[in-house]
Every structure is written in C-alpha cells, then in structure tokens.
Amino acid sequence: MRLIARNLAARRGEDLLFSGISLVLSKGEALVLTGRNGSGKSTLLRVLAGLMRPEMGEALCESPGDEPRPVREFSHYLGHRNGMKAELTVAENLAFWKTFLGDHDKGCGIAIEEAADRVGLGGITHLPYGYLSAGQQRRFAMARLLVAHRPVWLLDEPTAALDSAADSLFSSLVRAHLSAGGLVVAATHQPLGLDAPQRLEMKGFDHTSLEKAF
Numbered sequence: 001m002r003l004i005a006r007n008l009a010a011r012r013g014e015d016l017l018f019s020g021i022s023l024v025l026s027k028g029e030a031l032v033l034t035g036r037n038g039s040g041k042s043t044l045l046r047v048l049a050g051l052m053r054p055e056m057g058e059a060l061c062e063s064p065g066d067e068p069r070p071v072r073e074f075s076h077y078l079g080h081r082n083g084m085k086a087e088l089t090v091a092e093n094l095a096f097w098k099t100f101l102g103d104h105d106k107g108c109g110i111a112i113e114e115a116a117d118r119v120g121l122g123g124i125t126h127l128p129y130g131y132l133s134a135g136q137q138r139r140f141a142m143a144r145l146l147v148a149h150r151p152v153w154l155l156d157e158p159t160a161a162l163d164s165a166a167d168s169l170f171s172s173l174v175r176a177h178l179s180a181g182g183l184v185v186a187a188t189h190q191p192l193g194l195d196a197p198q199r200l201e202m203k204g205f206d207h208t209s210l211e212k213a214f
C-alpha cells in the first residue's frame with residue numbers, strides 16, 4: 001500500500017495555510033512533520049484523516065489491484081484529545097472503537113486486554129476512563145491503535161505530557177507498526193526512535209510582510 005497526497009492546500013479562516021503539498025509514503029515508511037507552533041501540522045493531519053476538506057488536492061491510499069481510496073478509510077487518527085468517554089470503562093471505550101473502526105487491509109486488531117498489556121496497563125480496563133491519570137488516559141488512547149487494525153497511523157503530538165517510560169513504550173509500538181508494513185505520519189518533537197524518516201517542515205501563514213509593517 002502507498003499513501004499518496006497530491007498538491008494539497010488548506011484554508012484556515014480567510015487565508016491559505018499551506019498549498020502545493022505532495023508526498024508519497026510506502027509500506028514501512030514514516031513521515032515526521034515539524035515546524036513552529038501554528039505552522040499547520042495539525043491541519044495537515046486533519047486533512048489526511050478526512051476531518052477537514054482540503055481547499056485543493058487529494059490524499060489517497062493505493063493498493064495493488066484496488067481502486068485508490070481516501071486515506072481516512074485506512075487510518076487511525078490520534079489527535080490532541082484522547083477520544084474516550086470519561087463515564088465509560090476503559091474496556092467499554094476500547095470496545096466501541098474496535099467495533100466502530102473495524103479492521104482494514106486484511107489485518108486484525110488485537111484483543112482489548114492484550115492491548116492494555118501492550119501499553120503497560122493490564123488489569124484495570126474495568127475502571128471508568130475518567131478515574132485514570134492523564135498519562136494512563138493517553139496510554140489507553142494509544143491502545144485504540146491496536147484494537148482495530150488500520151495500516152496508516154496519523155499522530156498529532158502523540159507523546160506530549162507522557163513520562164519517559166511511556167514515551168519509549170510508544171516509540172516501540174510505532175516501530176513495530178512500521179516493521180509490520182504500516183505507515184505513520186506524525187507531528188512530533190520527539191525522535192520516536194525512527195530510522196531516517198521522511199521529514200516535512202511546515203511553514204504556516206506567510207505574515208512576514210504584515211509583521212514588518214508594525
């Protein structure tokens with residue numbers, strides 16, 4: 001499978017935030033988005049995830065013998081928010097995502113307890129999600145990536161506010177996903193332990209001339 005984005009542009013408010021972004025990612029490859037705050041990393045991820053309509057261009061996944069389909073049909077999106085209900089137990093939250101997202105591309109998600117073990121939190125999935133610490137909540141948000149198989153992981157600052165143990169645990173999950181032929185696009189300031197990922201530096205609105213006027 002390949003992820004192909006052609007000539008993507010996105011608008012925020014009145015202005016184009018970026019334009020002319022094209023990229024190709026093949027199985028096992030990662031792209032790291034860099035750039036200062038407000039430069040457009042989250043916006044590009046949201047466009048790839050199908051949460052925002054691009055102003056121009058398209059982002060598709062291509063598999064041999066199949067029609068290209070939108071990236072959103074093949075992707076997990078882990079944004080700044082965890083996407084879990086505080087009142088439901090961890091198991092209920094993960095069961096919802098497992099059913100809602102389903103498996104794609106002939107892969108198979110793992111069982112909920114196994115995913116909890118993989119993020120270092122086995123045995124507490126009966127607790128309401130809202131009872132957990134911020135770091136534990138983030139770890140279970142990561143477990144969502146494991147309970148439903150999706151080949152493309154779109155990650156927005158996945159390890160922000162995590163301790164170093166959770167940081168390296170998540171890096172190993174990402175590396176395992178890539179080794180199994182997955183694709184990753186991540187906005188992150190952490191290295192994630194990736195070997196030579198592609199890099200794209202987002203530049204944001206060009207307000208230079210505006211700033212000079214003041």
Ligand SMILES: Nc1ncnc2c1ncn2[C@@H]1O[C@H](COP(=O)(O)OP(=O)(O)OP(=O)(O)O)[C@@H](O)[C@H]1O
Pocket residue numbers: 012013017035036037038039040041042043044187202
């Ligand atoms: N709904 C919106 N309407 C108008 N402008 C917006 C909206 N959402 C974001 N923006 C602007 O778009 C720009 C890019 O935001 P974005 O969140 O994509 O940046 P980022 O690179 O992910 O930033 P950070 O590193 O702080 O997370 C910012 O200038 C932001 O103020």
